[in-house]
Amino acid sequence: MPAFFHFLDDVALADLAFDAEGDSVQGVFEAASQAVMEAMADPKTVGATWERRVEHTGADLAELLFDWLSDFVYWKDAAGVVFSRAVIAVTQAGGQWTLAATLIGEPVNQATQVLRNDVKGVTKHLYRLYQDNGRWRARVVLDV
Amino acid sequence: MKCNTAMKVVRISDEVWEIPVTEKPGMLVPARIYGTESILRAMDTGVFEQVTNVACLPGIRRYALCMPDGHWGYGFPIGGVAAFDVRSGIISPGGVGYDVNCGMRLIRSDLTLADVQPKLDLLMTELFRRVPAGVGASGFVSMNRSSFDRVMTKGARWCIEQGYGWHRDLERMEQGGCLPGADPGKVSDHAVTRGMNQLGTLGSGNHYLEVQVVSNDRIFDRETAAAFGITGQDQIVIMVHCGSRGFGHQVASDYLKVFEKAMRRYGITVKDQQLACAPFLSEEGQDYFAAMNCAANTAFANRQVITHQIREAFAAVFGRSGEELGMELVYDVAHNIAKVERYPEGELVVHRKGATRAFGPGSQDLPACYRSVGQPVICGGSMETGSYLLVGTTRATEDTFGSTMHGSGRTMSRTQAKKSISGEQLQQQMKQRGILVKAVSMSGLAEEAGFAYKNISEVVESVERAGITKKVAELRPIGNIKG
Structure with missing residues (x-):
């Protein structure tokens, strides 16, 4: 099954929650990244004139995903870009x-561009990255 | 009493409900929720869990409180108020909120609906042009690290020094628009980089700039309204709701990480990771307080620059200066903040998260012009239903650490709201009802539909009946700018 994400109806009333999943760590990271990008703007309407290399290392995979997703928020504000x-x-x-x-x-x-939410941050509320029946899954709440 | 909790909820009065300390292991004080029975019944499970989690935090005094506009938040519920002993208590970013000093500002004018209606489209276009909103918007104020350091320490005063406002504006802001103890050295470079270009921007989510009307029949306390410069007669006022933007969020995120580690050192355990905290007088606690004050001051400055732009927009459209149009600040008040205040128990660190300070008449913390009537309290409703101007009471000082509601409070998630209506449909419906909306994001607009919020009038009535604020005037929207 390919990696995918979906926004949640009944979680985080004032903010934006999503579940992401994939067959691999790479897959769940890609799905969660797509969710954050789509929360900010429709990626199909955004060009590719700006890029930035990012690298994170750590023993805690959940912290690695958290820091990576936070990069989207940081660069959105610091460079005034969407993705x-x-x-x-x-x-x-x-x-x-x-x-x-x-x-x-x-x-x-x-x-x-079709702009959506000015995401202010990735939060630790209900935050999870875990493996379940061979699938990697994450739950993330974005503060908007 | 049937609520969204298995915990026992005891009626104290028609508008005050208590969860006793016996309902959750570790509760140090009871939790008290304000609201009518119907508001209480509709509150989400998260409120009951979170307000009782707050009641377990070290050094808490009297009660963990939640206002009637309360709903689930990060750590503390939105609408949460809690006060901690300065010496034995904690400070928690979860009790302040990510958007440090998110707050409300109200500007009065001498204009009437008859003056503005013919030029409303032009006015909203001009405001939309001058007050950047939405994703990634940057402000017109050119900043470098040194000038941003001064914003962090001086708050709204820095703006006045740069010509973005009038000296007398400062009198009409909570704490003069500048919290003491701000130390830019306690703020990360990450936070500075995120915040430096955002001065004078609205953001998105539930933040907005609204042009509103005050009708004669919607003034409830004429004497107090007059003291606030509200005269009715279809008077035009302008409301601004925004905060410290990405800067404040980064400060909160940075210190949540610091506090997660610090708690282990201080032997503090919390029932929710988002309640990470540190003793107020610890090095970490004082560092966060200094950084939070920096963020609070940038929020005051943000709303001040926006006020300048609003005055400029009105001047451009009506051909008279902001002073000639009587565009005086009514008040600027925070609803996401932690402050040291004195109560009968001594000095307390009062956390208000989605709750407004509501000091009553006679408070020495109020400017001379409001000391005899009490503090203006500005409560934003949904963009469809209108807002309220209230006034603080002595009862609030006694019962709720001088605090009250801040808005109407959501009842529906953003994702659900978007499924119920499109931004374009909502914009059209509101236009038919005489409310002109300019929005950067149509999906963001749909998320803020009136049906996603509680009925603000019921929320306002409940705090009035509880005695912690009094109604002064209802403000009806005619124009709204959203990110």
Whole structure:
């Protein structure tokens, strides 16, 4: 089954919650990344004139995902961009996980992009990354 | 009493309900929820769980409180109020909220509906152009690290020094628009980078700028209204709801991580990771307090720059200066903050999260112009149903650490609201009802539909009957700007 995400109706009344899942760590990271990008803007309406390399290393995979998703929020504010795509590679060596990624997008343009929520942060509320029946799953609540 | 909880809820009065300390292991004080029986019945499970979790935090005094607009939040419920002893108690970013000093500002004018209606479209276009909103919006104020440091320490005063407002504006802000003890050295570079370009921007979510009308028949206390500069006669006022933007959020996120580690060192356990906290007088607690004050001051500055832009927009459209149009600030008040205040128990760190300070007449913390009547309390409703101007009471000081409601409170998730109506449909419906909406995001607009919120009038009535605020005037929207 391919990786996917869906926004949740009944969780986080004032904010935005989603579940993401994939067959692998890489898959769930990609699905969660797509959810965060789509929470901010319709990626199909966002170009690819801006990019940034990001790397995180750590033993705690949940913290790695949390920090990575927080990067979207940081660069959205720091560089004034929204995102069309993220290229991700998650690898494990010697008990350490490494995420090497490229964020791709373009400066915010209200005339050409379908903009959605100004996500203020990734929260730890109900936050989970876990493996269940061979699938990797994450629950994330975004503060908007 | 049937509520969304298995815990025992005891009626104290028609508007005050108590969950005794016996209902959850570790509760140090009872939890008290304000609201009518119907409001209480409709409250989500999260409120009951969270307010009783707060009641377990070290150093809490009297009660863990939740206002009638309460709903689930991060750690504390939205609408949560809790006061902790300065010496034995804690400070928690979860009790302040991510959007530090998210707050309300109300500006009066001498204009009437008859003056504004013919030019409403032009006015809303001009406001939309001058007050950036939505995802990734940056403000017009050019900043560097040094000037942003001064914003962090001076708050709204920095704006006045730069010409973005009038000196007398400062008198009409909670704590003069500047909290003491702000230390930029306690703020991360990440937070600064996120915040530096956002001064003078609204953001998105439930943040807005609204042009409103005060009709004669919707003034409930003429004497107090007059003291606030509200005269009715279809008077135009402008309401702003926003906070410290990405900067405040980063400060909260940074210190939640610090506190997660600090709790182990101090032997503090909490029932929810988002209640991470540290003793107020610890190094970590004081560092967060200094950084939070920086964020609070940038929020005051943010709303001040927006006020300047509003005055400029009105001046451009009506051909008279903001002063000539009588565009005086009524008040600016925080509803996400932690402050040290003095009560009979001594000095307490009062956390208000989605709750407004509501000091009554005679408070020395109020400006001279309001000391005899009490503090203006600005409560935003949904963009469809209107808002209220209230006034603080002595009873609030006695019962709720000088606190009251802040808005109407959501009852439906954003995702559900979007499934119920499109932004375009809502915009059209509101136009037919005489409310002109300019929005950056149509899906964001749909998320803020009136049906996703509680009935603000019922919420306001409940705090009035509880005696913790009094109604002054109802404000009806005619124009709204959203991110």
